Each structure stands twice: as C-alpha cells, then as structure tokens.
Amino acid sequence: MKKTLAIFFAVISLCFVLRADAAVKYETSKFSYEKGRIISAVYADDNLYTQRVSIKVLSGKFKGRTVSVNHMTSSMAGGSMVLKEGDNIIVYAEENPTKAESPDGSPIIQVDGFQRDTPLIWLAILFASVLVLTGGLKGLKSLISLILTIALIFFVLIPLTLRGINPILVTCFISAVIAAVVFRIVGGNNLKSLSGAIGTVLGVTAAGLIAVYAGSFMNLTGLSSEESLMLMYSLKLKIDFVGLLFSGVIIGALGAVMDVGMSIASAIEEVRRVRPGSSFLQLFNSGMNVGKDVMGTMSNTLILAYVGASLPLIILFISSEMSFVKIANMELIAEEVLRALSGSIGLILCIPITAFISALLFFLSKKKGVPSYEPQTKKV
Numbered sequence: 501m502k503k504t505l506a507i508f509f510a511v512i513s514l515c516f517v518l519r520a521d522a523a524v525k526y527e528t529s530k531f532s533y534e535k536g537r538i539i540s541a542v543y544a545d546d547n548l549y550t551q552r553v554s555i556k557v558l559s560g561k562f563k564g565r566t567v568s569v570n571h572m573t574s575s576m577a578g579g580s581m582v583l584k585e586g587d588n589i590i591v592y593a594e595e596n597p598t599k600a601e602s603p604d605g606s607p608i609i610q611v612d613g614f615q616r617d618t619p620l621i622w623l624a625i626l627f628a629s630v631l632v633l634t635g636g637l638k639g640l641k642s643l644i645s646l647i648l649t650i651a652l653i654f655f656v657l658i659p660l661t662l663r664g665i666n667p668i669l670v671t672c673f674i675s676a677v678i679a680a681v682v683f684r685i686v687g688g689n690n691l692k693s694l695s696g697a698i699g700t701v702l703g704v705t706a707a708g709l710i711a712v713y714a715g716s717f718m719n720l721t722g723l724s725s726e727e728s729l730m731l732m733y734s735l736k737l738k739i740d741f742v743g744l745l746f747s748g749v750i751i752g753a754l755g756a757v758m759d760v761g762m763s764i765a766s767a768i769e770e771v772r773r774v775r776p777g778s779s780f781l782q783l784f785n786s787g788m789n790v791g792k793d794v795m796g797t798m799s800n801t802l803i804l805a806y807v808g809a810s811l812p813l814i815i816l817f818i819s820s821e822m823s824f825v826k827i828a829n830m831e832l833i834a835e836e837v838l839r840a841l842s843g844s845i846g847l848i849l850c851i852p853i854t855a856f857i858s859a860l861l862f863f864l865s866k867k868k869g870v871p872s873y874e875p876q877t878k879k880v
Contacts, residue, residue, distance in 0.1 A: 560593060
C-alpha cells in the first residue's frame with residue numbers, strides 16, 4: 501500500500517507541474533457563476549411564463565446580497581424552469597456591465613440554472629463507498645487509480661492539447677502512463693500487470709491507427725459538433741481538431757481495452773498457478789478462450805455506449821424520415837461510427853496480443869525459475 505500511495509503522490513505532483521507549465525492564459529472574465537437560493541417566487545402580472553424572484557447570493561463578490569429579478573420559466577429550447585422558495589440555483593453575475601447592458605451601471609445578476617453539484621458529490625461519495633466496501637483493499641486501489649486517470653486527462657492531456665501539441669501523440673503517451681500506473685496499482689508488480697499493460701497499450705494504439713487510416717478516407721474535419729465550432733470560432737484556439745477526434749477514439753476505448761487486458765492476463769496467471777507445467781500453447785489457448793467470451797460483451801459495451809449517447813439524434817433522424825444516404829454520409833454520424841468500430845477493433849486485437857505476451861512471459865518465467873505471481877498463503 502505504501503508503494504501505491506507513493507505512485508499516487510508522484511503522479512499527482514507530475515500533473516500539477518505539467519499543468520502549471522502548459523496552462524493557457526486567457527483574459528480574466530468579467531462575469532462569474534455563483535451559488536444562490538430562492539427567497540420568494542411569484543408570477544408577475546398573471547403571466548404564467550414570467551416569475552418575479554428574490555435571490556440571495558451565497559458565494560462570490562456579491563455574497564449575502566439579495567436581489568429581485570424577472571425570470572422566464574420557459575426557454576427557447578422548449579424546456580421549463582419553474583422556481584419556488586428554497587430552490588438552490590446558479591446565478592450569472594456581471595460586476596461591470598456595459599451601458600447597453602445596464603444603463604445605470606448596476607451589476608447584472610440573473611438566474612442561470614439549478615444547482616446540481618451537491619447531488620453529484622453525494623453520488624460520487626456513494627460510488628466510492630460501494631467500490632471500497634465491496635472490493636476492500638482492491639477497491640481502494642481501484643479508486644486511487646481512477647483518480648489518477650482523471651487527473652492525467654484533465655491536468656496533462658487537455659492543457660498540452662490547448663498548447664497546440666499533437667493530441668494523438670499526447671493521448672498515446674497518457675494512455676501508456678495510465679495503463680502502466682493502473683495495472684501496477686491494481687494488479688501489483690508482477691508479470692500479470694506487465695503483460696496486461698503492454699496488451700492494453702498495443703490495443704489502443706491499434707484503435708488509434710485504424711481510426712486515423714479510416715478517417716483519412718472520410719475527409720473528416722473534426723468540426724461536426726457545436727463544441728468544436730465554439731472552440732474554433734468563439735475562443736479561436738489553435739487545436740488540431742482532426743487529431744482531437746482520433747484522440748477521443750483512443751480515450752473512449754482505453755477503459756474497455758484495459759478491462760480485457762486485465763481479464764486475459766489474470767486468467768493466464770491462474771492457469772499458470774494451478775498448472776505450473778503448462779506449455780506456451782496451453783497458456784495462449786486459455787487466454788484466447790477467455791478472450792472470446794469477453795469479446796462479445798465488451799464489444800457490445802462500446803457500441804451501446806455510443807448508441808446511448810446518440811439516442812436523441814437517432815430518434816430525430818428516424819422521426820424526420822431522412823434519407824439513409826444522407827444519414828450515412830453525414831460527418832457527425834461518420835465520426836460516431838468511426839469511434840465505435842475503431843474502438844471495438846482495438847479491443848478485439850487486444851485479446852490475441854495480451855494472450856500472446858502473457859503466455860510468453862509466464863512460460864519464460866517458468867523456464868528461468870523467476871516467480872511470476874504473488875504466492876497465496878493459506879490462512880491458519
């Protein structure tokens with residue numbers, strides 16, 4: 501456990517160093533989003549679409565101030581937000597608005613949306629509790645590895661990408677680090693972790709290469725989403741959007757490929773433990789048999805994840821009776837299909853790669869007499 505904590509603090513320190521070095525400087529925003537609470541809410545002049553609400557600001561420069569504003573209960577997107585006393589909300593606060601925005605120069609405070617961070621925090625606590633209570637020490641190590649994975653993505657991958665560094669190269673490097681760290685923490689310092697990490701890195705690399713090769717024939721720009729357009733035209737960031745698209749393929753497949761890599765490496769380790777005299781071919785076939793069983797469900801996992809995320813879009817296409825030719829040739833659809841299929845191919849290729857590497861390492865360790873696993877001691 502001491503080694504796990506040492507790895508944890510080392511990676512976190514690295515994240516902060518790289519984050520500070522790669523940070524992109526922007527002009528300080530003239531507005532902020534703060535927390536607030538509804539003191540009262542009544543409909544204005546019998547208008548069912550406008551409320552007069554009294555808000556107490558709970559954070560920021562305007563903390564403690566109570567303001568009254570008009571709030572539209574319906575939005576142009578078709579949703580509704582009816583407020584009542586006691587609701588916790590997020591407010592948009594602008595301290596120095598222009599004369600056009602506020603003729604008298606007073607700060608602007610408006611309702612932005614409901615507070616959702618507190619339920620999310622409790623949900624995260626529940627997730628961590630279930631993970632640790634169910635998995636014990638293994639669960640705690642899994643939680644630590646998850647935190648490190650998120651830290652590497654948010655504090656290393658994204659800042660370096662914003663600096664204009666090739667996102668594919670950065671993603672491949674981060675994926676290798678994530679695989680090495682996670683397998684080392686969860687599986688320990690043994691051949692199982694080594695072979696699983698190597699198989700994972702080669703699997704996601706294959707997914708990335710296939711995505712790049714296939715994407716080159718599709719003339720993809722990486723600008724099919726509103727978010728990409730905002731990054732390019734509103735924030736004017738110099739990012740390789742095509743590379744960012746392919747990086748998403750690698751990151752999206754990483755978790756599933758790691759699962760497959762660990763499953764196969766663990767299975768071969770167990771065979772080696774039960775039957776120390778197993779040949780290379782027997783170990784390899786055992787890994788392949790397990791991999792074939794895992795392959796069907798994990799491929800479905802990736803495909804269903806992308807379908808679930810695109811469900812409203814799919815319903816829109818079907819309900820509008822849009823031509824199949826039009827749908828199949830839209831860049832947005834091509835990108836999603838590319839992500840799903842490239843990730844699945846990388847996952848499938850991870851099976852024979854990990855089985856071969858794991859079987860080879862365990863077989864060679866037997867010939868050399870090197871301990872290939874942590875011995876299990878019987879409890880007295």
